[in-house]
Amino acid sequence: MATAAEQWVLVEMVQALYEAPAYHLILEGILILWIIRLLFSKTYKLQERSDLTVKEKEELIEEWQPEPLVPPVPKDHPALNYNIVSGPPSHSIVVNGKKCVNFASFNFLGLLDNPRVKAAALASLKKYGVGTCGPRGFYGTFDVHLDLEDRLARFMKTEEAIIYSYGFATIASAIPAYSKRGDIVFADRAACFAIQKGLQASRSDIKLFKHNDMADLERLLKEQEIEDQKNPRKARVTRRFIVAEGLYVNTGAICPLPELVKLKYKYKARIFLEESLSFGVLGEHGRGVTEHFGINIDDIDLISANMENSLASIGGFCCGRSFVIDHQRLSGQGYCFSASLPPLLAAAAIEALNIMEENPGLFAVLKEKCKRIHKALQGISGLKVVGESFSPALHLQLEESTGSREKDIKLLQEIVNQCMSRSIALTQARYLEKEEKCLPPPRLVDMQI
């Protein structure tokens, strides 16, 4: 009975096959052939392989000359003849055994060998030891770190702060945590090397605008807006950032923050402010360039600063809204994958913050000193002063360049040596010439303490 039923169905099927229209059979045949072809096709990569013949490959191999592993370096390269400092670099610094007035350290508030800061660091050293031996995720978070983050957030009047253990890595990790491929960053040409490395690591489209030129920035933003209108769907998923420094390390100029905030709201970009030089210097209480201009701190999306200048510690911090800063706890490469700040440095930073909060008069004194030095340095024949009058770091640039960078550097080195022989310690601003995007002309750096 079952076999009869089966056969009956089979007969029906064969009949249906004969009666089926031709196109249907052909289509099914094609599909079956396609399946067989797919099953037997090989896997291959999309990129083109280079089709060089064996002869061409041999030619290329023969032509190749290996470069030396260590390129020849002139004997008087500055990195080979360094000055040795013994003792703390405070108001006076002992260079190569000679005591000089220190114009070369970033110790703006003089907190470097403050006895209170040293006592706090020593107490922490006795309690915790020297290092933390772990990143923040693996038992490297100590109470001093959380304390410092809390204090910094309260000092800057933001919701949260995050600590990095190396100042250079702070902004270089913060930018790639938010800006990815396909995003657009408008950065200043005179941005410091750390920002440039952060921009390079982020793999985003970088658009440089002329130093402190808001008209140039607005032009770039307008061009971007026109591009966005051509493709609104893509524009909705690209993020736009403006990266600026409060006080530029390379030029000593201050960024026009009110105009930046206006541009931010007009063109819907986010501002990342780098306040390494202006934290603890500008503003009535030392809160930086936002306090200097009287701008609400919530207008700035991220403030990043390193603690190696005014706070006389090591490391850096970022502060902003919780929503923004929390993201860096998992995405900030320098936060997750480096050992955390040694607790003695965190305790020193906390004590330095205490001192800053107790004597807000420090900042007025610093400002007055800066103005005095700026005035006193005007009128030196052959050198011009680059920088704002209240900037603690000034640059002395040759008024007329001799034409070649090496000659300029040699001339400046002569000036530095002369000053050293008269017990004044100055230094040349050093740049990695091949790595910088927009190389500034050679100059001397002059810092206040």
Add this chain to the structure above:
Amino acid sequence: MNVGVAHSEVNPNTRVMNSRGIWLAYTILVGLLHVVLLSIPFFSIPVVWTLTNVIHNLAMYVFLHTVKGTPFETPDQGKARLLTYWEQMDYGLQFTSSRKFLSISPIIL
């Protein structure tokens, strides 16, 4: 790549269709769709087969060729943000077994 394992896979999206048992899971899901459609009393069996085919193709088109990017953040600075799932599979290697499987299944249906 199993769940809960520490892996060095930058974009896990690329290897989902190579996981253990996913082809079986895929066929079971299609079967489930077919059974759900069969349980609606209005449709006759050929219509149900057509509907299964059509709905499967539409769903696959949306998930594989329309939606771009990944539902999670990847550590490669967003390389796959503008790529569809089909382009992401196996990092762009063509004609791998998963791709062939996914190409053949609508033909079989």
